[in-house]
Amino acid sequence: MNLRSKGFKGIAFIVVMLLMSSCDWLQFKDDSPVEGEKPIAKVEDQYLYKSDLKGLTGNEMSAADSINRVSQYINKWVRQQLIIAKAEDNMVMDEAELDRRLLEYKYSLLIYEYKKKHVNEQLDQEVSDEEIQEYYEKHSDNFKLMQNIIKGRFVKLSKEAPKISEFRTKFRAANIDEEELQEYCYNNAQVYMLDDSTWHNFDELIIGTPISDIPNKVQFLKGNKFYETSDDNFRYFLRIKDYKITDEISPVDVVRDQIKTIIINKRKVELSNKLEEDIYESAKENEDFEIFGQ
Structure with a gap:
């Protein structure tokens, strides 16, 4: 028997029923740690619920696309939980270090999303022919x-x-x-x-x-x-x-789009760095932070 195929068919069946009903029909053994909510998947003591699938599908999606997306999510969740369980059984990791790294990742993600939002709002994507020509002349050796x-x-x-x-x-x-x-x-x-x-x-x-x-x-x-x-x-x-011919300097017309992308990406970096510097200088001026012992 192809277990992988069997598992996928089972997931697909559950997904179809989820999309067709409010999920009340599911007759799982009620050993879920969340009272009043029946799970749709379980790996050891970890449960996946219908509420965890909110936002995965929308009215604009076809039934087939919805089934495919939810099936992929459930399958990915099962695989992820299996790997996590195996990792926990075979690795010893300092809890404080793990918490520190998780917090660091959370902050990095928050900063990244904020900078991206700021850059998207402030970015000027118009690049003049003069800017392209100037960059080309300064960096022509890069365009062989x-x-x-x-x-x-x-x-x-x-x-x-x-x-x-x-x-x-x-x-x-x-x-x-x-x-x-x-x-x-x-x-x-x-x-x-x-x-x-x-x-x-x-x-x-x-x-x-x-x-x-x-x-x-x-x-x-x-x-x-x-x-x-x-x-x-x-x-x-x-x-x-x-x-x-090959290895000659490319005509500017050939690399125009490439140069435009380079200039825009450079602006993105400058906006991101300026945002960070402006926040720091403003906080410094307003005495919003203090470094003790210095």
Whole structure:
């Protein structure tokens, strides 16, 4: 018999009944230490009650989601209590030290939540282009490329596509009719990327094409502005407007979002530290604390 499966089915059954009723139907042996409340799970002398599940589910949740969440909670509680019981049987821990550490954790959690609330209320998440550019220039060595990137165009056409010769001429032309090129690709291309104002990961762009088999990608990028190749079923057209290779400094446009995140996270740290310092200085000025013996 699969005990784990049996246990899960039992929990699921209890959960369904909990959600369908007020739990009065449960006919547990009434050995619960809480008078008037019947338990829904027990590990040694520890009990879990319906009241412990308050807030786990809401009206916006489906019945299936509610059952799943409560089942997970009950199963987690059982596992946790089993481990706690085993730990208590096999470990000797100073009660005062345990209380001290629990209190320390409680205070740390309280401070963390208060700081997070303060930061969320005070944080300015607007980052200007000037701030991004300034940070980029000061820390550009931190933004070396991990891959080759290009600005360019890429089109994958079936060999049966119409007017390929005409398309080839227009694709290579100095003055491209953007609307005409877009319409042709929309109607005939298997894959196409025509935005040559944005940087693209070169390896991702050419994956699954004969170009990906070229051994020296850096030499390829340096030596080609236009490239055309084919396999059994398709023709591939690549036009390279600009490129950057691995280990070069990334263009600012590529790391703009990354820099914005860095700046915002830095503001969060500064707000958190300032809050702590302001509270301390205010208390010091108002003589709200005293350190004896100093």
